[in-house]
Amino acid sequence: MAEYPTLKAYIDDIYTCNRTRCGFCSVECPVFRVKHLESYASRGRMLAARGLLEGHLEPSAELQEVMDACLMCGYCQSRCALPNMDIFAAVREELRAAGFVSPKHEKTAARILEEGTLFDRPMPYRRVGTQPLYLGCAYQSKPQEVKTIVSVLEKVGLDPLVSDEVCCSYIVGATGLSDEFERAQGRFRQVYGPHLDGEILTVCPTCTATLKDEYGLNVKHALVAVAERLAEMDLEPLNLKVTYHDPCHLGRMLGVTEEPRQILRALGIEVIEMTHHGTFSTCCGGGGGLLDVDRNLAVEVSKNRIREAVEVGARTIVTACPTCQPTLLRGAGRMANELGYFVDVLDLWELLDKVLD
Known part of the structure; x- marks a missing residue:
């Protein structure tokens, strides 16, 4: 059996899928509905993971293409008891370790590590307040939308604090660049350090999930806070x-x-x-x-x-x-x-x- 330490931790789950082959994950997989090829569905990727572990497959550009076509949307996992997304992330990580990585993903990771943002645009918005609000670089790159969000929060009685921030780096970890993701997390904690101990309001769903699951922070999506106040208006x-x-x-x-x-x-x-x-x-x-x-x-x-x-x-x-x-x-x-x-x-x-x- 080939040595893929990150992926090997999931060997029992991979074999469970390969034995069961129910296919509930595949029927509505958004990519499978377009491609109509088993290799682009969750069940097919599980077989590919087994192929790597057993030495039937070698890391390759073709396998990288299949794995990079996964949206990591979690639909398959919502239909299954297995940790599909963790397994696919592990396959991506093993492929990266073998030198198979999209140049665009590498470029994105480098930009985040160097500039702290996913986009080649500044994140200038700041606001003095009492409740930390983490916007994330997707919203920060759209100044008018940021003003709209802050305006809504003010109108429902919240006092958002917008301070220096850097990208949560979800995309770095999701594309299998684990070493770069670890470094990016360190930079995030350094920059956003003053707000890490209390509740943080968030607006980007991906940032929210990343800060909660990968950083272990106390986050609350701002729409939840708005919904609580809107009922009284x-x-x-x-x-x-x-x-x-x-x-x-x-x-x-x-x-x-x-x-x-x-x-x-x-x-x-x-x-x-x-x-x-x-x-x-x-x-x-x-x-x-x-x-x-x-x-x-x-x-x-x-x-x-x-x-x-x-x-x-x-x-x-x-x-x-x-x-x-x-x-x-x-x-x-x-x-x-x-x-x-x-x-x-x-x-x-x-x-x-x-x-x-």
């Missing part, structure tokens, strides 16, 4: 009909599914549910580093999500993630000619600010 209804797209990290991994819907109902908005929603929502196509290595595949995944919204009669999708919104908008743009109209995708913070104005 008298609001002018918007009288809209929308569907809500649950971000994978916010809904499936953090269990924040009802609060966004409570907010929408409080705003006078009728929510039409897609077939896959809540814990079993499917990914927008923007997860796991896929946007860096295969944007066309990401768009095809997004188009399937747009189709699902259209099937239930929705022409507006609301979400609460700085990655989901632009990813779904790309899919909506590609679908416009086929549908004959454009499905709009809104950030929940926009609607909140409009009603609370």
Whole structure:
């Protein structure tokens, strides 16, 4: 048996999957629904993991492509008792150790380590307050959206403190660059040190899950805090009909599914549910580093999500993630000619600010 120490820790789980072969994980895997190839589904990746451990497969560019096509969205794990995501992360880590890594993922990791941000744009917003608010670099790269979020929090009686911050580095760990992720965590703790002992409000679902699960911090997604306060406010209804797209990290991994819907109902908005929603929502196509290595595949995944919204009669999708919104908008743009109209995708913070104005 080949020596892959990180992956070998999961050998019993891998064999359990290989013996069972139920396939519940594969049927609705967003990438499998596009590729229609077993190797791109969870069950196929489990076989690949076994192949590595038993020496039937060697690390290769082809295997790297298959593993990098995983959205790390957790849908398969929601249908299974096995730690699928941990296993796929371990395969990625073993491939990186063998020298198989996307240059784009390496470039992203280098930028985060050197500049503290995922984007080549400054993160200038600061606010003096009492409640630490971690924005994350996706929102920080969009100054107007940051102002909208802070405006909403102020209007519901919160006093957010926005100070120096660096990227949570989720994408570094998710793409298997474990050494770089460890160094990035050290930098995060150094920069954000003054706020690590108390409760931290967050807005990006991915950052929230990373700070909670990888850093062990006390985090609370700001929409939960808003939902708690909104119930006591008298609001002018918007009288809209929308569907809500649950971000994978916010809904499936953090269990924040009802609060966004409570907010929408409080705003006078009728929510039409897609077939896959809540814990079993499917990914927008923007997860796991896929946007860096295969944007066309990401768009095809997004188009399937747009189709699902259209099937239930929705022409507006609301979400609460700085990655989901632009990813779904790309899919909506590609679908416009086929549908004959454009499905709009809104950030929940926009609607909140409009009603609370």
